[in-house]
Amino acid sequence: MMPTDVYQDPEPVLEVRSLAKRFTLHERQRTIQAFEGLSFTAHTHHLAAMVGASGSGKSSALKCIYRTYVSDQGAILYRAHDGRTVDLTTADEQTVLDLRKGEIRFVSQFLKSLPRKTALQVVARPLVEQGIEYEQAMQHAREALERVNLPARLHELPPSTFSGGERQLVNLARALVVRPRLLLLDEPTASLDPRSTDRMVEIIRSLKQEPIAILAVFHNPQIVQSLADSTIEIAGGITWDHAAKAVSEQAALD
Known part of the structure; x- marks a missing residue:
């Protein structure tokens, strides 16, 4: 309860x-x-x-x-x-x-994203995949990044250049952008x-x-x-x- x-x-x-x-575990013939x-x-x-x-x-x-x-x-x-x-x-x-x-959204320990994609593009992707118009998706992505307090100067940069903490903020923003x-x-x-x-x-x-x-x-x-x-x-x-x-x-x- x-x-x-x-x-x-x-x-x-x-x-x-x-x-x-x-x-x-087939090789060991065991079940865990x-x-x-x-x-x-x-x-x-x-x-x-x-x-x-x-x-x-x-x-x-x-x-x-x-x-x-x-x-x-x-x-x-x-x-x-x-x-x-x-x-x-x-x-x-x-x-x-x-x-x-x-x-239903899942946030893991590490951000997985395509290289050379900006933080905005990474966060907007779930909305684009839903068929939302690109500019509108980017605006929602910007709002999601602001919501997790990622500095605006990083929005147009690829997360591959970020610290671990900054990448995880992008990871969380990507989950939140669709309002789960x-x-x-x-x-x-x-x-x-x-x-x-x-x-x-x-x-x-x-x-x-x-x-x-x-x-x-x-x-x-x-x-x-x-x-x-x-x-x-x-x-x-x-x-x-x-x-x-x-x-x-x-x-x-x-």
Whole structure:
């Protein structure tokens, strides 16, 4: 159950039921249980953090929700903008791709972008792919970069010339430009220096004021304590739901 001392919408954006994922190592003739029994809900204006030891399955769980991985058991019920409820474990590929283009966005540790493309072009690309007119897409991209406080002098430069922190701001802006309903963050601060980390944390904190449900993996227990409204602990392949303040630093280690 979700803790009762945090904001909850009447209807969750995401409901995960008894999710499980296994990996088969064919060369070793072994099957590894990444996680099982994963059940939780995600609401707008709320950040839920997945915590657990390194290799416990946190990132794998995020990738199952994004459908990079296909889960072996359970349901992932996503409530879309138009009122539909989509089970992401069984939805067809086109439905998943359409949701990724707009409503469900994923931010990883590292920005992947084409060389020589400017930050504006990188951020505008998801809108252009939706068929939005180029100039309008560029304007929305500029607004998204301003939203994450990337200096204007960098907007027309390629992210390949940026610091790690600046590249990650572009990464986040690219996810936010389509105004997602569900935001998945896979260790977005893991490769950042302390100053860039503090900057990213404050930006993520501000996102909780918007109608976005955030599900995140952080390697730093202090960030979990600072940002999370609730936590989902994965240990030994089994999951538990907690209020954020009850999580020990050991449980939050990546």
